[in-house]
Amino acid sequence: MKTSQAQSHPLDPLLRTDRIPHIWCPGCGIGTAFATCLNAMKDSGIDLVQTAMVSGIGCSGRGAGYVKLDSYHTTHGRAIPFATGLKLANPKLNVVVFSGDGDLLAIGGNHFIHAARRNMDITVVCVNNFNYGMTGGQVAATTPHLAKTTTTPVGNPENPFNAPLLAYASGATYVARWTILHARDLTESITEALLHPGFSFVEVLSPCPVNYGRRNRIKPMDMLKIFREKTIIRNDARPTELDLDFDKGIVLGKFVHDTDRPSCVELYDKTCRPQER
Amino acid sequence: MTGDEACAEGALAAGCTFFGGYPITPATEIAERMAARLPRVGGTFIQMEDEIAAMAAVVGASCAGARSMSATSGPGFSLMMENLGLAVVMETPCVLVNVQRAGPSTGLPTMGAQGDMMQARWGSHGHYEIIALAPSSAQEVFYQTILAFNLAEKYRTPVLVMTDEVVGHLSERVVIPDAREIQTVYRPRAKGRKDRYKPFEPGERGVPPMAIAGEGFAVHMTGLTHDERGYPVMSVECQEQMVTHLVGKIRNNLDDILMTESYRLEDAEVVLVSYGVSARTALATVDEARERGIKAGMLKLVTVWPFPEDEIRRLAQRVKGFVTVELNLGQIHLEVQRAAGGRVPAVLAGHCGGTLISPDQVLDAIEQHFSLSRA
Numbered sequence: 236m237k238t239s240q241a242q243s244h245p246l247d248p249l250l251r252t253d254r255i256p257h258i259w260c261p262g263c264g265i266g267t268a269f270a271t272c273l274n275a276m277k278d279s280g281i282d283l284v285q286t287a288m289v290s291g292i293g294c295s296g297r298g299a300g301y302v303k304l305d306s307y308h309t310t311h312g313r314a315i316p317f318a319t320g321l322k323l324a325n326p327k328l329n330v331v332v333f334s335g336d337g338d339l340l341a342i343g344g345n346h347f348i349h350a351a352r353r354n355m356d357i358t359v360v361c362v363n364n365f366n367y368g369m370t371g372g373q374v375a376a377t378t379p380h381l382a383k384t385t386t387t388p389v390g391n392p393e394n395p396f397n398a399p400l401l402a403y404a405s406g407a408t409y410v411a412r413w414t415i416l417h418a419r420d421l422t423e424s425i426t427e428a429l430l431h432p433g434f435s436f437v438e439v440l441s442p443c444p445v446n447y448g449r450r451n452r453i454k455p456m457d458m459l460k461i462f463r464e465k466t467i468i469r470n471d472a473r474p475t476e477l478d479l480d481f482d483k484g485i486v487l488g489k490f491v492h493d494t495d496r497p498s499c500v501e502l503y504d505k506t507c508r509p510q511e512r
Numbered sequence: 513m514t515g516d517e518a519c520a521e522g523a524l525a526a527g528c529t530f531f532g533g534y535p536i537t538p539a540t541e542i543a544e545r546m547a548a549r550l551p552r553v554g555g556t557f558i559q560m561e562d563e564i565a566a567m568a569a570v571v572g573a574s575c576a577g578a579r580s581m582s583a584t585s586g587p588g589f590s591l592m593m594e595n596l597g598l599a600v601v602m603e604t605p606c607v608l609v610n611v612q613r614a615g616p617s618t619g620l621p622t623m624g625a626q627g628d629m630m631q632a633r634w635g636s637h638g639h640y641e642i643i644a645l646a647p648s649s650a651q652e653v654f655y656q657t658i659l660a661f662n663l664a665e666k667y668r669t670p671v672l673v674m675t676d677e678v679v680g681h682l683s684e685r686v687v688i689p690d691a692r693e694i695q696t697v698y699r700p701r702a703k704g705r706k707d708r709y710k711p712f713e714p715g716e717r718g719v720p721p722m723a724i725a726g727e728g729f730a731v732h733m734t735g736l737t738h739d740e741r742g743y744p745v746m747s748v749e750c751q752e753q754m755v756t757h758l759v760g761k762i763r764n765n766l767d768d769i770l771m772t773e774s775y776r777l778e779d780a781e782v783v784l785v786s787y788g789v790s791a792r793t794a795l796a797t798v799d800e801a802r803e804r805g806i807k808a809g810m811l812k813l814v815t816v817w818p819f820p821e822d823e824i825r826r827l828a829q830r831v832k833g834f835v836t837v838e839l840n841l842g843q844i845h846l847e848v849q850r851a852a853g854g855r856v857p858a859v860l861a862g863h864c865g866g867t868l869i870s871p872d873q874v875l876d877a878i879e880q881h882f883s884l885s886r887a
Binding site for chain 2: 253319320321322323328345349
């Protein structure tokens with residue numbers, strides 16, 4: 236067998252293979268989340284020439300750098316408003332935001348809720364690894380209560396966002412949450428999200444063994460066990476019951492799929508542009 | 513119409529198709545007019561959740577091919593600095609209008625100043641070059657907004673239009689020429705084999721041809737230091753190559769970019785250097801000074817950035833001095849001093865903002881600092 240064949244991967248056409256190896260650490264879940272996202276892009280049958288990926292800053296924010304599509308690695312927290320401009324300037328584009336929890340929910344939190352409120356026609360895949368990985372493991376808006384990070388050395392005094400509830404309450408019309416262990420469900424959800432007109436949000440819980448796991452004495456395999464044992468799949472669960480609390484158990488599933496509400500682009504065209512009479 | 517309205521009309525005449533805004537005095541009227549006008553000409557207006565988002569959307573829209581802009585004032589200008597830097601590094605054409613009001617901070621929202629001129633030059637972090645224009649009247653706002661779009665597209669760079677509250681709110685006659693008389697420029701476009709295209713390989717005038725989203729070039733753009741493929745490279749060499757390219761794109765085309773106007777400068781002994789609304793004060797002062805027998809002239813900066821330092825340097829060899837007339841306590845004044853190089857005195861006629869500078873204040877500055885031959 237030729238070496239080049241042995242090293243080929245079904246997703247190679249979608250990857251900037253000249254940029255591999257990637258920066259993600261051993262045991263990191265972002266690669267799985269990213270591959271799942273690319274598989275969903277293939278499965279959905281959307282026109283990939285007309286598809287752009289936008290990322291912000293952080294480990295997950297490097298996603299845009301590896302995809303062989305029009306791809307934009309923007310400023311910290313600003314992937315969603317950048318994507319908004321991209322989409323509004325050319326509504327034919329499929330715009331996918333692939334970024335992390337710190338980027339999308341803390342520094343970019345304001346943009347997140349407003350894009351959801353507008354039902355902006357973009358898909359947001361949020362890799363949640365419970366901390367700021369790129370900078371060495373600081374507390375995030377998604378760090379569970381009492382978890383240790385470099386900036387909460389004795390435990391996190393605060394509580395994390397329930398991201399699906401935030402998205403739903405803000406107006407998102409597609410909301411799901413999975414872990415990287417649930418690759419099939421996740422692929423299905425991202426595929427649905429890509430085909431959904433309006434604001435679609437998929438949270439992907441992902442291990443960060445080097446920063447989060449190490450400081451909380453969770454071995455890499457144990458984190459995956461937690462993802463299996465401390466989660467429960469409950470589609471259509473009430474968004475208020477989706478707290479990020481491993482002690483109580485974390486609910487996964489597809490929670491919102493509202494196809495009745497018109498998307499931002501649709502509403503703008505209908506409301507603001509002169510109509511033919 | 514007012515300067516703000518003329519700005520919107522200039523943008524539309526230049527072919528603007530996207531405006532990402534956020535309300536702020538005294539720039540709001542630009543957004544209001546664009547909100548009403550853009551959807552009727554096939555463009556899109558969106559009021560974002562803050563100025564950070566507005567500028568991010570402007571850069572995104574430009575990447576999708578729109579002639580893209582925003583307009584703001586001091587506090588919003590500060591928030592837009594982050595993604596202005598992104599536009600510089602991604603080489604994304606866009607126009608940002610700052611209708612300046614007196615600062616710092618919230619300052620005097622309804623009163624004019626020119627205190628953001630150095631922020632215009634250096635407001636985003638890192639070393640870069642920027643183009644900034646400074647119109648003095650509603651008519652000039654109209655033309656300079658078109659010029660700003662054309663320069664932005666030609667050089668794949670953000671261009672700033674630094675107007676102010678007085679010009680923005682002043683209602684004046686504005687002549688809008690027939691659309692056929694207005695020349696518009698669009699960015700150099702990517703051509704040829706898609707697998708060989710490099711999004712940051714310099715082309716004519718050092719400007720890389722641009723592929724827009726959805727054309728099939730699969731471009732990658734990043735705010736990180738990158739090579740000609742757009743790929744991040746964390747090295748001293750790549751940093752030098754990229755920043756030198758970004759700076760060179762402007763510095764090597766000064767003959768095309770720099771624009772000044774002169775008034776009674778031929779035999780002038782004292783040169784009033786001014787721009788924006790203060791150039792109107794300077795203009796009146798030149799005539800009054802001439803009536804008093806003082807040989808004054810004016811150099812008006814159309815492009816404040818890049819700064820026309822060679823022109824000041826040449827003037828410094830034959831005149832007796834400079835007075836910079838501006839609504840701050842010395843910003844462009846410092847540049848004039850630097851370019852004059854100590855050869856002749858360069859002084860300031862300025863104040864903290866909130867009202868215009870009176871010709872009397874400029875005349876006082878002239879008489880206090882220069883003993884000039886009287887005709």
